[in-house]
Amino acid sequence: MGDWMELNHNVNRRKFLTSAGVLTAGALLPKALALAQTQKVRVGLMLPYTGTYAQLGVAITNGFKLAVAERGNKLGGRELEYFTVDDEADPAKAPENTNKLVQRDKVDVLVGTVHSGVQMGMVKIAKENNTLMIIPNAGLDAATGALCSPNIFRTSFSNWQPSYPMGKVLADRGIRNVISLAWKYGAGEEAVAGFTEGFIKAGGKSVRGLWIPFPNVEFQALLTEIASIKPDAVFVFFAGGGAAKFIKDYAAAGLRKTIPLFGSGFLTDGVLDATEEAAQGLETTLHYADGLNTKRDRDFRSAYYKAYTFAPDVYAVQGYDAGLLLATGLDAVKGDISKRKEMIAAMEKAKIDSPRGAWTMSKAHNPIQDIYLRKVVGRENKLVSVAHKALADPARGCKL
Numbered sequence: 001m002g003d004w005m006e007l008n009h010n011v012n013r014r015k016f017l018t019s020a021g022v023l024t025a026g027a028l029l030p031k032a033l034a035l036a037q038t039q040k041v042r043v044g045l046m047l048p049y050t051g052t053y054a055q056l057g058v059a060i061t062n063g064f065k066l067a068v069a070e071r072g073n074k075l076g077g078r079e080l081e082y083f084t085v086d087d088e089a090d091p092a093k094a095p096e097n098t099n100k101l102v103q104r105d106k107v108d109v110l111v112g113t114v115h116s117g118v119q120m121g122m123v124k125i126a127k128e129n130n131t132l133m134i135i136p137n138a139g140l141d142a143a144t145g146a147l148c149s150p151n152i153f154r155t156s157f158s159n160w161q162p163s164y165p166m167g168k169v170l171a172d173r174g175i176r177n178v179i180s181l182a183w184k185y186g187a188g189e190e191a192v193a194g195f196t197e198g199f200i201k202a203g204g205k206s207v208r209g210l211w212i213p214f215p216n217v218e219f220q221a222l223l224t225e226i227a228s229i230k231p232d233a234v235f236v237f238f239a240g241g242g243a244a245k246f247i248k249d250y251a252a253a254g255l256r257k258t259i260p261l262f263g264s265g266f267l268t269d270g271v272l273d274a275t276e277e278a279a280q281g282l283e284t285t286l287h288y289a290d291g292l293n294t295k296r297d298r299d300f301r302s303a304y305y306k307a308y309t310f311a312p313d314v315y316a317v318q319g320y321d322a323g324l325l326l327a328t329g330l331d332a333v334k335g336d337i338s339k340r341k342e343m344i345a346a347m348e349k350a351k352i353d354s355p356r357g358a359w360t361m362s363k364a365h366n367p368i369q370d371i372y373l374r375k376v377v378g379r380e381n382k383l384v385s386v387a388h389k390a391l392a393d394p395a396r397g398c399k400l
Protein backbone atom coordinates (compact mmCIF):
# COMPACT_ATOMS: atom_id res chain seq x y z
CA MET A 1 0.00 0.00 0.00
CA GLY A 2 2.70 2.47 1.06
CA ASP A 3 4.68 1.55 -2.03
CA TRP A 4 1.83 2.35 -4.41
CA MET A 5 1.10 5.62 -2.70
CA GLU A 6 4.67 6.73 -3.00
CA LEU A 7 4.72 5.74 -6.63
CA ASN A 8 1.51 7.67 -7.37
CA HIS A 9 2.96 10.66 -5.66
CA ASN A 10 6.08 10.50 -7.80
CA VAL A 11 4.16 10.11 -10.99
CA ASN A 12 1.84 13.00 -10.19
CA ARG A 13 4.71 15.14 -9.15
CA ARG A 14 6.48 14.78 -12.43
CA LYS A 15 3.28 15.48 -14.33
CA PHE A 16 3.41 12.96 -17.11
CA LEU A 17 1.16 14.20 -19.83
CA THR A 18 -0.68 12.08 -22.31
CA SER A 19 -2.80 13.44 -25.13
CA ALA A 20 -5.69 13.17 -22.70
CA GLY A 21 -3.97 15.37 -20.13
CA VAL A 22 -2.36 14.57 -16.80
CA LEU A 23 -2.28 10.84 -16.07
CA THR A 24 -4.84 9.96 -13.50
CA ALA A 25 -3.07 7.73 -11.07
CA GLY A 26 -4.88 4.49 -10.49
CA ALA A 27 -6.39 4.03 -13.95
CA LEU A 28 -3.04 3.56 -15.59
CA LEU A 29 -0.98 2.11 -12.81
CA PRO A 30 0.85 -0.63 -14.70
CA LYS A 31 1.93 1.85 -17.35
CA ALA A 32 2.86 4.35 -14.69
CA LEU A 33 4.94 1.71 -13.02
CA ALA A 34 6.78 1.00 -16.25
CA LEU A 35 7.40 4.72 -16.70
CA ALA A 36 8.67 5.13 -13.19
CA GLN A 37 11.04 2.22 -13.74
CA THR A 38 12.59 3.77 -16.84
CA GLN A 39 13.07 7.14 -15.21
CA LYS A 40 16.49 7.88 -13.87
CA VAL A 41 17.17 7.56 -10.16
CA ARG A 42 17.62 11.09 -8.87
CA VAL A 43 20.79 11.29 -6.78
CA GLY A 44 21.58 14.44 -4.80
CA LEU A 45 25.28 14.94 -4.17
CA MET A 46 25.72 17.44 -1.36
CA LEU A 47 29.44 17.83 -0.68
CA PRO A 48 32.07 20.53 -0.18
CA TYR A 49 33.64 21.52 -3.50
CA THR A 50 35.28 24.70 -2.18
CA GLY A 51 37.26 25.47 0.98
CA THR A 52 39.49 23.32 3.19
CA TYR A 53 37.45 20.14 2.50
CA ALA A 54 37.12 20.65 -1.28
CA GLN A 55 39.46 17.79 -2.17
CA LEU A 56 37.48 15.45 0.06
CA GLY A 57 34.26 16.25 -1.77
CA VAL A 58 35.92 15.64 -5.13
CA ALA A 59 37.40 12.29 -4.03
CA ILE A 60 34.01 11.11 -2.71
CA THR A 61 32.30 12.11 -5.95
CA ASN A 62 34.97 10.34 -8.00
CA GLY A 63 34.68 7.18 -5.93
CA PHE A 64 30.88 7.12 -6.12
CA LYS A 65 30.87 7.62 -9.89
CA LEU A 66 33.52 4.95 -10.37
CA ALA A 67 31.34 2.37 -8.58
CA VAL A 68 28.41 3.34 -10.81
CA ALA A 69 30.54 3.27 -13.98
CA GLU A 70 31.78 -0.22 -13.10
CA ARG A 71 28.11 -1.31 -13.19
CA GLY A 72 27.58 -0.01 -16.71
CA ASN A 73 26.21 3.27 -15.32
CA LYS A 74 23.07 1.52 -14.11
CA LEU A 75 22.03 0.42 -10.64
CA GLY A 76 19.14 -2.01 -10.36
CA GLY A 77 18.70 -1.56 -14.11
CA ARG A 78 18.22 2.21 -13.90
CA GLU A 79 20.44 5.08 -14.90
CA LEU A 80 21.20 7.86 -12.43
CA GLU A 81 20.70 11.58 -12.74
CA TYR A 82 22.91 13.72 -10.51
CA PHE A 83 21.95 16.94 -8.75
CA THR A 84 24.99 18.57 -7.21
CA VAL A 85 25.29 21.19 -4.48
CA ASP A 86 28.51 22.66 -3.06
CA ASP A 87 27.77 22.83 0.67
CA GLU A 88 31.03 24.76 1.33
CA ALA A 89 31.37 22.83 4.63
CA ASP A 90 29.21 25.61 6.07
CA PRO A 91 26.67 24.47 8.68
CA ALA A 92 24.76 27.77 8.45
CA LYS A 93 23.88 27.00 4.82
CA ALA A 94 23.01 23.34 5.43
CA PRO A 95 19.21 23.65 5.70
CA GLU A 96 18.91 25.74 2.54
CA ASN A 97 21.31 23.52 0.59
CA THR A 98 19.64 20.30 1.67
CA ASN A 99 16.22 21.68 0.80
CA LYS A 100 17.43 22.57 -2.69
CA LEU A 101 17.94 18.86 -3.27
CA VAL A 102 14.99 17.51 -1.29
CA GLN A 103 12.28 20.08 -2.09
CA ARG A 104 13.36 21.60 -5.40
CA ASP A 105 15.10 18.70 -7.14
CA LYS A 106 13.04 16.00 -5.42
CA VAL A 107 15.97 13.59 -5.25
CA ASP A 108 15.33 9.92 -4.50
CA VAL A 109 18.49 9.64 -2.43
CA LEU A 110 20.83 12.13 -0.78
CA VAL A 111 24.55 11.35 -0.79
CA GLY A 112 26.45 13.64 1.60
CA THR A 113 28.41 15.05 3.30
CA VAL A 114 31.88 15.63 4.75
CA HIS A 115 31.46 18.12 7.65
CA SER A 116 29.68 16.93 10.81
CA GLY A 117 27.99 20.29 11.42
CA VAL A 118 26.52 20.31 7.92
CA GLN A 119 25.53 16.69 8.41
CA MET A 120 23.48 17.65 11.45
CA GLY A 121 21.35 19.92 9.25
CA MET A 122 21.00 17.19 6.62
CA VAL A 123 20.01 14.56 9.18
CA LYS A 124 17.18 16.75 10.46
CA ILE A 125 15.76 17.35 7.00
CA ALA A 126 16.22 13.73 5.87
CA LYS A 127 14.32 12.60 8.95
CA GLU A 128 11.50 15.13 8.48
CA ASN A 129 11.05 14.18 4.83
CA ASN A 130 11.93 10.50 5.19
CA THR A 131 14.54 10.94 2.45
CA LEU A 132 16.94 8.06 1.96
CA MET A 133 20.42 9.31 2.84
CA ILE A 134 23.89 7.80 2.55
CA ILE A 135 26.67 9.56 4.47
CA PRO A 136 30.00 9.08 2.67
CA ASN A 137 32.19 10.80 5.26
CA ALA A 138 30.93 13.00 8.11
CA GLY A 139 31.50 11.19 11.40
CA LEU A 140 28.80 12.95 13.46
CA ASP A 141 28.29 10.32 16.16
CA ALA A 142 24.58 11.12 16.53
CA ALA A 143 23.83 10.25 12.87
CA THR A 144 24.16 6.59 13.79
CA GLY A 145 23.61 7.20 17.49
CA ALA A 146 20.90 9.24 19.18
CA LEU A 147 19.51 10.42 15.82
CA CYS A 148 19.75 7.07 14.04
CA SER A 149 16.93 6.35 11.62
CA PRO A 150 15.85 3.60 9.18
CA ASN A 151 16.45 5.92 6.20
CA ILE A 152 19.97 7.02 7.24
CA PHE A 153 23.06 4.94 6.37
CA ARG A 154 26.77 5.64 6.63
CA THR A 155 29.61 4.11 4.59
CA SER A 156 32.45 5.90 6.38
CA PHE A 157 32.92 5.93 10.19
CA SER A 158 31.68 7.57 13.36
CA ASN A 159 34.00 10.22 14.79
CA TRP A 160 34.57 7.97 17.79
CA GLN A 161 35.63 5.01 15.66
CA PRO A 162 39.09 5.70 14.16
CA SER A 163 40.28 7.69 17.20
CA TYR A 164 39.36 5.25 19.96
CA PRO A 165 42.03 2.62 19.03
CA MET A 166 44.79 5.25 19.00
CA GLY A 167 44.26 5.65 22.76
CA LYS A 168 45.47 2.12 23.42
CA VAL A 169 48.33 2.42 20.92
CA LEU A 170 49.74 5.38 22.86
CA ALA A 171 49.04 4.02 26.36
CA ASP A 172 50.79 0.74 25.41
CA ARG A 173 53.89 2.75 24.53
CA GLY A 174 54.05 4.21 28.03
CA ILE A 175 52.68 7.59 27.03
CA ARG A 176 50.75 9.04 29.96
CA ASN A 177 50.10 12.77 29.41
CA VAL A 178 48.79 13.99 26.08
CA ILE A 179 47.71 17.29 24.63
CA SER A 180 44.91 17.08 22.11
CA LEU A 181 44.46 19.76 19.50
CA ALA A 182 41.53 19.95 17.11
CA TRP A 183 39.11 22.18 15.28
CA LYS A 184 36.40 23.10 17.75
CA TYR A 185 33.30 21.59 16.22
CA GLY A 186 31.51 18.23 16.34
CA ALA A 187 34.14 16.16 14.51
CA GLY A 188 37.08 17.50 16.51
CA GLU A 189 35.28 17.19 19.83
CA GLU A 190 34.04 13.67 19.15
CA ALA A 191 37.40 12.48 17.80
CA VAL A 192 39.15 13.76 20.93
CA ALA A 193 36.47 12.16 23.13
CA GLY A 194 36.95 8.79 21.38
CA PHE A 195 40.73 9.00 21.73
CA THR A 196 40.47 10.01 25.39
CA GLU A 197 38.11 7.12 26.17
CA GLY A 198 40.51 4.58 24.64
CA PHE A 199 43.59 6.20 26.20
CA ILE A 200 42.30 6.38 29.79
CA LYS A 201 40.83 2.88 29.55
CA ALA A 202 44.23 1.52 28.50
CA GLY A 203 46.18 3.26 31.28
CA GLY A 204 46.71 6.82 30.03
CA LYS A 205 46.59 9.56 32.67
CA SER A 206 45.51 12.87 31.22
CA VAL A 207 44.40 14.53 28.01
CA ARG A 208 44.42 18.30 28.00
CA GLY A 209 42.41 19.84 25.18
CA LEU A 210 43.50 22.78 23.03
CA TRP A 211 41.09 24.06 20.36
CA ILE A 212 41.00 26.27 17.30
CA PRO A 213 37.86 27.36 15.43
CA PHE A 214 37.09 25.61 12.11
CA PRO A 215 38.56 26.16 9.53
CA ASN A 216 41.31 28.39 11.01
CA VAL A 217 44.92 27.43 10.35
CA GLU A 218 46.78 29.99 12.47
CA PHE A 219 48.54 27.38 14.61
CA GLN A 220 51.55 29.36 15.85
CA ALA A 221 50.32 30.38 19.33
CA LEU A 222 49.10 26.82 19.98
CA LEU A 223 52.42 25.32 18.93
CA THR A 224 54.22 27.68 21.29
CA GLU A 225 51.89 26.57 24.09
CA ILE A 226 52.52 22.89 23.34
CA ALA A 227 56.30 23.48 23.36
CA SER A 228 56.08 25.06 26.81
CA ILE A 229 53.80 22.35 28.31
CA LYS A 230 55.99 19.50 26.97
CA PRO A 231 53.45 16.65 26.98
CA ASP A 232 54.53 13.05 26.23
CA ALA A 233 52.66 13.27 22.91
CA VAL A 234 50.16 15.30 20.87
CA PHE A 235 46.95 13.87 19.36
CA VAL A 236 45.19 15.93 16.68
CA PHE A 237 42.12 16.00 14.48
CA PHE A 238 42.61 17.99 11.29
CA ALA A 239 41.76 17.09 7.70
CA GLY A 240 42.11 18.34 4.14
CA GLY A 241 43.96 21.58 3.45
CA GLY A 242 44.15 22.45 7.16
CA ALA A 243 45.84 19.13 7.95
CA ALA A 244 48.54 19.73 5.34
CA LYS A 245 49.26 23.15 6.85
CA PHE A 246 49.34 21.77 10.40
CA ILE A 247 51.83 19.01 9.50
CA LYS A 248 54.17 21.54 7.93
CA ASP A 249 53.84 24.03 10.79
CA TYR A 250 54.46 21.34 13.44
CA ALA A 251 57.67 20.28 11.68
CA ALA A 252 58.79 23.86 11.06
CA ALA A 253 58.35 24.65 14.76
CA GLY A 254 60.91 21.91 15.46
CA LEU A 255 58.47 19.87 17.54
CA ARG A 256 58.76 16.60 15.59
CA LYS A 257 62.03 15.73 17.34
CA THR A 258 60.85 16.48 20.86
CA ILE A 259 57.09 15.73 21.09
CA PRO A 260 55.68 12.87 18.98
CA LEU A 261 52.60 13.74 16.93
CA PHE A 262 49.68 11.34 16.36
CA GLY A 263 46.18 11.62 15.00
CA SER A 264 43.29 9.89 13.37
CA GLY A 265 44.33 9.15 9.80
CA PHE A 266 42.50 12.14 8.33
CA LEU A 267 45.63 14.06 9.28
CA THR A 268 47.67 12.33 6.60
CA ASP A 269 45.14 11.02 4.04
CA GLY A 270 45.03 12.88 0.74
CA VAL A 271 47.65 15.43 1.83
CA LEU A 272 51.00 13.70 1.29
CA ASP A 273 51.69 15.33 -2.07
CA ALA A 274 51.52 18.68 -0.29
CA THR A 275 53.49 17.85 2.86
CA GLU A 276 56.43 15.78 1.60
CA GLU A 277 59.27 15.68 4.19
CA ALA A 278 57.25 17.16 7.06
CA ALA A 279 54.91 14.15 7.23
CA GLN A 280 57.51 11.35 7.15
CA GLY A 281 57.08 8.83 9.97
CA LEU A 282 53.73 10.16 11.25
CA GLU A 283 51.58 7.38 12.71
CA THR A 284 47.80 7.49 12.55
CA THR A 285 44.79 5.17 12.87
CA LEU A 286 42.12 4.84 10.19
CA HIS A 287 39.85 2.37 8.40
CA TYR A 288 42.02 2.42 5.27
CA ALA A 289 45.73 2.16 4.54
CA ASP A 290 48.15 1.96 1.66
CA GLY A 291 49.69 -1.44 1.03
CA LEU A 292 46.74 -3.58 2.14
CA ASN A 293 47.91 -5.76 -0.70
CA THR A 294 44.59 -7.43 -1.44
CA LYS A 295 43.38 -8.08 -4.96
CA ARG A 296 40.24 -6.07 -4.21
CA ASP A 297 42.22 -2.99 -3.22
CA ARG A 298 44.73 -3.34 -6.07
CA ASP A 299 41.89 -3.56 -8.62
CA PHE A 300 40.16 -0.53 -7.12
CA ARG A 301 43.33 1.51 -7.05
CA SER A 302 44.23 0.79 -10.65
CA ALA A 303 40.67 1.49 -11.84
CA TYR A 304 40.61 4.77 -9.89
CA TYR A 305 44.01 5.78 -11.19
CA LYS A 306 42.98 4.98 -14.74
CA ALA A 307 39.82 7.07 -14.43
CA TYR A 308 41.26 10.09 -12.61
CA THR A 309 45.08 9.92 -13.04
CA PHE A 310 45.81 10.23 -9.34
CA ALA A 311 45.75 7.80 -6.42
CA PRO A 312 42.63 7.25 -4.30
CA ASP A 313 42.49 7.98 -0.57
CA VAL A 314 40.08 7.08 2.24
CA TYR A 315 37.50 9.58 0.96
CA ALA A 316 37.48 7.99 -2.49
CA VAL A 317 36.93 4.60 -0.85
CA GLN A 318 34.00 5.90 1.22
CA GLY A 319 32.38 7.41 -1.89
CA TYR A 320 32.95 4.19 -3.81
CA ASP A 321 31.33 2.20 -0.99
CA ALA A 322 28.34 4.59 -1.00
CA GLY A 323 27.91 3.59 -4.65
CA LEU A 324 28.20 -0.11 -3.74
CA LEU A 325 25.63 0.28 -0.97
CA LEU A 326 23.14 2.05 -3.22
CA ALA A 327 23.72 -0.65 -5.84
CA THR A 328 22.93 -3.32 -3.27
CA GLY A 329 19.67 -1.60 -2.35
CA LEU A 330 18.55 -0.90 -5.92
CA ASP A 331 19.47 -4.37 -7.16
CA ALA A 332 17.32 -5.89 -4.42
CA VAL A 333 14.22 -4.02 -5.67
CA LYS A 334 15.16 -4.14 -9.36
CA GLY A 335 15.36 -0.37 -9.45
CA ASP A 336 11.94 0.22 -7.90
CA ILE A 337 13.05 2.71 -5.29
CA SER A 338 9.46 3.05 -4.04
CA LYS A 339 9.92 -0.35 -2.38
CA ARG A 340 11.58 1.39 0.51
CA LYS A 341 11.25 -1.34 3.11
CA GLU A 342 12.80 -4.05 0.95
CA MET A 343 15.53 -1.73 -0.15
CA ILE A 344 16.44 -0.81 3.42
CA ALA A 345 16.39 -4.46 4.47
CA ALA A 346 18.89 -5.29 1.70
CA MET A 347 21.14 -2.37 2.67
CA GLU A 348 21.07 -3.45 6.31
CA LYS A 349 22.16 -6.96 5.38
CA ALA A 350 24.79 -5.82 2.88
CA LYS A 351 28.29 -7.14 3.06
CA ILE A 352 30.23 -4.43 1.29
CA ASP A 353 33.20 -5.77 -0.65
CA SER A 354 35.21 -2.63 0.00
CA PRO A 355 38.79 -1.84 -1.00
CA ARG A 356 39.40 -1.23 2.74
CA GLY A 357 38.37 -4.85 3.49
CA ALA A 358 34.86 -6.31 3.57
CA TRP A 359 32.52 -4.73 6.12
CA THR A 360 28.97 -5.10 7.36
CA MET A 361 26.41 -2.64 8.70
CA SER A 362 25.85 -2.28 12.42
CA LYS A 363 22.28 -2.18 13.65
CA ALA A 364 22.58 1.60 13.72
CA HIS A 365 23.71 1.64 10.02
CA ASN A 366 27.41 2.36 10.54
CA PRO A 367 30.27 0.18 9.21
CA ILE A 368 31.71 -2.51 11.48
CA GLN A 369 35.30 -2.38 10.29
CA ASP A 370 38.97 -2.93 10.99
CA ILE A 371 40.97 0.10 12.11
CA TYR A 372 44.55 0.12 10.87
CA LEU A 373 47.67 1.64 12.36
CA ARG A 374 49.57 3.32 9.52
CA LYS A 375 52.88 5.13 9.13
CA VAL A 376 53.80 7.72 6.51
CA VAL A 377 56.55 6.43 4.21
CA GLY A 378 57.15 8.57 1.13
CA ARG A 379 53.72 9.46 -0.22
CA GLU A 380 51.94 6.53 1.38
CA ASN A 381 50.14 5.77 4.65
CA LYS A 382 51.74 2.35 4.93
CA LEU A 383 49.92 -0.37 6.82
CA VAL A 384 51.70 -1.20 10.10
CA SER A 385 49.15 -3.43 11.85
CA VAL A 386 45.46 -3.85 12.64
CA ALA A 387 44.92 -1.61 15.68
CA HIS A 388 41.40 -2.89 16.30
CA LYS A 389 39.67 -5.73 14.50
CA ALA A 390 35.99 -5.36 13.44
CA LEU A 391 35.33 -2.28 15.54
CA ALA A 392 31.67 -1.26 15.93
CA ASP A 393 30.66 2.20 17.09
CA PRO A 394 28.84 1.99 20.46
CA ALA A 395 25.86 3.80 18.85
CA ARG A 396 24.94 5.45 22.10
CA GLY A 397 21.28 6.45 22.20
CA CYS A 398 20.25 4.60 19.02
CA LYS A 399 16.96 2.73 19.33
CA LEU A 400 16.77 1.03 15.94
Ligand code: PHB
Binds near residue numbers: 187239
Ligand atom coordinates in the same frame (compact mmCIF):
# COMPACT_ATOMS: atom_id res chain seq x y z
C1 PHB B 1 33.63 15.60 9.95
O1 PHB B 1 33.35 16.81 10.04
O2 PHB B 1 32.90 14.73 10.41
C2 PHB B 1 34.89 15.21 9.29
C3 PHB B 1 35.47 16.01 8.32
C4 PHB B 1 36.64 15.62 7.69
C5 PHB B 1 37.21 14.40 8.01
C6 PHB B 1 36.65 13.59 8.97
C7 PHB B 1 35.49 13.99 9.63
O3 PHB B 1 38.32 14.01 7.37
